[in-house]
Amino acid sequence: MAEIQPAVKKETVHVAGITLAGSCVMFFCFWLLHRFYPGSVPFDMRVIVSGLLGSAVAVSNFFFMGLTVQKIVSGGSEDQAMKHMKASYRFRTLTQLLWVVLAVALPFLNGAAGIIPLFFPSFGIKLLGMLGMINAKPNS
Secondary structure (H helix, E strand, C coil): CCCCHHHHHHHHHHHEEEEHHHHHHHHHHHHHHHHCCCCCCCCCCHHHHHHHHHHHHHHHHHHHHHHHHHHHCCCCCCCHHHHHHHHHHHHHHHHHHHHHHHHCCCCCHHHHHHHHHHHHHHHHHHHHHHHHCCCCCCCC
């Protein structure tokens, strides 16, 4: 296996930070809602565990996408690259779908707290882009 490129490591760390920050906000929202609606909104270990596992799934998804892009950029035909990207996308989507099913079905998890972190990487990257904290460089 090839060495992980520094850009993949760096961006995965950024996404992990974004996801962790989003999870902390989510935990705070669960706690706050639980204070006002204790019978409707739980705040217990199920919420914490589900949020952390959901965050791990979200960051792993981004990391494996980065590895796929790294492999495609390193060489090969365009047709082979397209096949590899599609296979990676299917695998990552199925992994997230499996996580969603487990988060909802398993009694020791909280479905909402497990699913919400899956949106944090995309939301965080878009937010940082809008704030000008990420400089997107157009293709030349």
